[in-house]
Amino acid sequence: xxxxxxxxxxxxxxxxxxxxxxxxxxxxxxxxxxxxxxxxxxxxxxxxxxxxxxxxxxxxxxxxxxxxxxxxxxxxxxxxxxxxxxxxxxxxxxxxxxxxxxxxxxxxxxxxxxxxxxxxxxxxxxxxxxxxxxxxxxxxxxxxxxxxxxxxxxxxxxxxxxxxxxxxxxxxxxxxxxxxxxxxxxxxxxxxxxxxxxxxxxxxxxxxxxxxxxxxxxxxxxxxxxx
Amino acid sequence: xxxxxxxxxxxxxxxxxxxxxxxxxxxxxxxxxxxxxxxxxxxxxxxxxxxxxxxxxxxxxxxxxxxxxxxxxxxxxxxxxxxxxxxxxxxxxxxxxxxxxxxxxxxxxxxxxxxxxxxxxxxxxxxxxxxxxxxxxxxxxxxxxxxxxxxxxxxxxxxxxxxxxxxxxxxxxxxxxxxxxxxxxxxxxxxxxxxxxxxxxxxxxxxxxxxxxxxxxxxxxxxxxxxxxxxxxxxxxxxxxxxxxxxxxxxxxxxxxxxxxxxxxxxxxxxxxxxxxxxxxxxxxxxxxxxxxxxxxxxxxxxxxxxxxxxxxxxxxxxxxxxxxxxxxxxxxxxxxxxxxxxxxxxxxxxxxxxxxxxxxxxxxxxxxxxxxxxxxxxxxxxxxxxxxxxxxxxxxxxxxxxxxxxxxxxxxxxxxxxxxxxxxxxxxxxxxxxxxxxxxxxxxxxxxxxxxxxxxxxxx
Numbered sequence: 051x052x053x054x055x056x057x058x059x060x061x062x063x064x065x066x067x068x069x070x071x072x073x074x075x076x077x078x079x080x081x082x083x084x085x086x087x088x089x090x091x092x093x094x095x096x097x098x099x100x101x102x103x104x105x106x107x108x109x110x111x112x113x114x115x116x117x118x119x120x121x122x123x124x125x126x127x128x129x130x131x132x133x134x135x136x137x138x139x140x141x142x143x144x145x146x147x148x149x150x151x152x153x154x155x156x157x158x159x160x161x162x163x164x165x166x167x168x169x170x171x172x173x174x175x176x177x178x179x180x181x182x183x184x185x186x187x188x189x190x191x192x193x194x195x196x197x198x199x200x201x202x203x204x205x206x207x208x209x210x211x212x213x214x215x216x217x218x219x220x221x222x223x224x225x226x227x228x229x230x231x232x233x234x235x236x237x238x239x240x241x242x243x244x245x246x247x248x249x250x251x252x253x254x255x256x257x258x259x260x261x262x263x264x265x266x267x268x269x270x271x272x273x274x275x276x277x
Numbered sequence: 278x279x280x281x282x283x284x285x286x287x288x289x290x291x292x293x294x295x296x297x298x299x300x301x302x303x304x305x306x307x308x309x310x311x312x313x314x315x316x317x318x319x320x321x322x323x324x325x326x327x328x329x330x331x332x333x334x335x336x337x338x339x340x341x342x343x344x345x346x347x348x349x350x351x352x353x354x355x356x357x358x359x360x361x362x363x364x365x366x367x368x369x370x371x372x373x374x375x376x377x378x379x380x381x382x383x384x385x386x387x388x389x390x391x392x393x394x395x396x397x398x399x400x401x402x403x404x405x406x407x408x409x410x411x412x413x414x415x416x417x418x419x420x421x422x423x424x425x426x427x428x429x430x431x432x433x434x435x436x437x438x439x440x441x442x443x444x445x446x447x448x449x450x451x452x453x454x455x456x457x458x459x460x461x462x463x464x465x466x467x468x469x470x471x472x473x474x475x476x477x478x479x480x481x482x483x484x485x486x487x488x489x490x491x492x493x494x495x496x497x498x499x500x501x502x503x504x505x506x507x508x509x510x511x512x513x514x515x516x517x518x519x520x521x522x523x524x525x526x527x528x529x530x531x532x533x534x535x536x537x538x539x540x541x542x543x544x545x546x547x548x549x550x551x552x553x554x555x556x557x558x559x560x561x562x563x564x565x566x567x568x569x570x571x572x573x574x575x576x577x578x579x580x581x582x583x584x585x586x587x588x589x590x591x592x593x594x595x596x597x598x599x600x601x602x603x604x605x606x607x608x609x610x611x612x613x614x615x616x617x618x619x620x621x622x623x624x625x626x627x628x629x630x631x632x633x634x635x636x637x638x639x640x641x642x643x644x645x646x647x648x649x650x651x652x653x654x655x656x657x658x659x660x661x662x663x664x665x666x667x668x669x670x671x672x673x674x675x676x677x678x679x680x681x682x683x684x685x686x687x688x689x690x691x692x693x694x695x696x697x698x699x700x701x702x703x704x705x706x707x708x709x710x711x712x713x714x715x716x717x718x719x720x721x722x723x724x725x726x727x728x729x730x731x732x733x734x735x736x737x738x
Contacts (some may be wrong), residue, residue: 074559078559126563163613165560165564165611165648167647187613187615187652188613188615190615191615191616191617191652194617194654195617195618198617198618226652229615229617229649229650229652229654230409230652230663230664230665230709231613231648231650231652231665231666231667233648238475271637
């Protein structure tokens, strides 16, 4: 993946703000990305992050899910109402599903793990900057799991009154392939559809994830906390 | 009973053949006629042995039935007052075991401590024999020489036999050696006392016609003799015993250290080497360190050996996580493991996971890709597992010989149990192994969709 995907004709280098409490990680990301994106600022906790983002108004915020002063979703919740144009890409080292789901539901456009390679991260940032959703395999797995848990035999079944509560067969297929480690391009080739269509499906899943009112989703995430 | 065991060891070429009626012996698996004899040197057999495998070995060499030879041995022992038993022990010492060329006796010659112990035991038995003869148990003095030979020979055998044979002997002696509770010395005391009582009882029984008071005088003599022997040889026996204990403990410690060293080498040293090679990649270093920490912790504190899938994994998710941990630790690549749904493992799913592990290790070893994706999905009807890498790939139609076996071991494992395995690859395109195992209609069929897969709950501290 040497040639990062440039989403939707995005030409300028995206302006990126990094929020992570580990200095080591910030400097690592900075040096890894410096050629491909413009780092406009960084912060190590919730409060300075909110202030810094409001000041710099970056295209994309790389947001650690876990921060000392609270979850990453608090940053999203504080910034989003005033600056809806700022997009968030969540990053975490651990994969506690409830945290990931929480930050996505707060409004992040995607989630990747910190083990992601530099070029892939640049690719993900470009995608988010272009308004697309970024699903790591792990997030795809979570979503499949969360939405699967409502399908069969759940006592809350009657609440299926909205298309937001279910994934379409096609969306499910796309998520499955992403969970198997396919890139969007590979998913497209596998399913004989265009990359754009894959992006549309993923964005639609993201919307469902963010807007679905079914409480199975939150309950699903809460149950995972026990694990 | 022995002959039943024997029957399988010797090719029953003419069992029931020739149309003649089966004799009593034949009905019990003992063949009177001579069967085919094997060529080659005389060796003590491993399969079908009862003690040292002498009879089975001789049977194999000569073609006679082992049960027949054993019968001859037992009868011979009874008739010759134990001479045959002594010969048996001697043969045990002299004839090399199957698959080796060194007899136990050859090795025993260099075992000074063993020879000392044998002598000590012989002297102890000597005491017993003197007691017996003092009690006018003439029948037992007739057994003296064979008894001494057997005892000394068995001591040497027990100390110098190859480890596999010693293990077999330990199992054989289990009922006597470990029956009952308490410390080892107490057990030995118990066995000793029992033997003494048995011998004394037999002696009194056989000399029962004599009058009791006539025993008093020789009894006093015996007591004196025993006291004398004990005074003379006691410290020696004790020292030999202590030496033996010390030697045994040292050996156990050495074995433990060796095992520890190999474990540490397999895990910690390997990881350290990988970390050094990847010093420029902090993510990798952290990942390796974390995986190693996990493994070391589980080994040191939970007593779980790093490794085996079947023992630890209770569910599909556990199994996938184990695969991830092991392959990451052993091959220094990242494994992106994702599980959707969960269910308990059964035999089929364990095989599925074993195949998936094989595929993951394969990808780690051959693909050259830094990341391997493992995706498992549990659905009501089936469990699917995908192992994918974006590495160099290969042409499945022209698989080199060394990889074919691996592919077969993946495919074979799954197809044997009713699943399917598909391997998709092309040079430069990476490889994907898809494994699907149908689920039996079991009670846990809700696992795929249940919000709380039971197996997940107790994990993670």
